[in-house]
Amino acid sequence: MSNSRLVYSTDVGRVKEEKPEQATIGDGNVRVRPEKKGRGGKTVTVISGLPLAGNDLKAFAKKLKKRAGGGGSVKDGNIELQGDHVDVMVDVLKKEGYDAKRSGG
Numbered sequence: 001m002s003n004s005r006l007v008y009s010t011d012v013g014r015v016k017e018e019k020p021e022q023a024t025i026g027d028g029n030v031r032v033r034p035e036k037k038g039r040g041g042k043t044v045t046v047i048s049g050l051p052l053a054g055n056d057l058k059a060f061a062k063k064l065k066k067r068a069g070g071g072g073s074v075k076d077g078n079i080e081l082q083g084d085h086v087d088v089m090v091d092v093l094k095k096e097g098y099d100a101k102r103s104g105g
Helices: 054-068 088-095
Strands: 032-033 044-048 072-075 078-082 101-103
Touching: 032 088, 044 088, 054 072, 054 078, 054 088, 088 101
Parallel strands: 032 101
Antiparallel strands: 032 044, 044 078, 072 078
């Protein structure tokens, strides 16, 4: 008589199917705008339309965060920087060769 009950096994189980990351590549019209809505009154600079995806976009965001001297993130193909850095980012993007324009407030 066996009192063995299988508690855990690595032989079977759910296998999560890896899907390639779908990155939204911008349309080439680079827009830089400030946003406050839904952020507790704090201003965030949003850069959209960059023709970059995946790790290239993250690396470029890191460079822009360093230039702005603050934090930020990449969400839905947009770069969000903490603080109001719209004018500075437009200048930086133009020097990088992008046709950046200020939009919004």
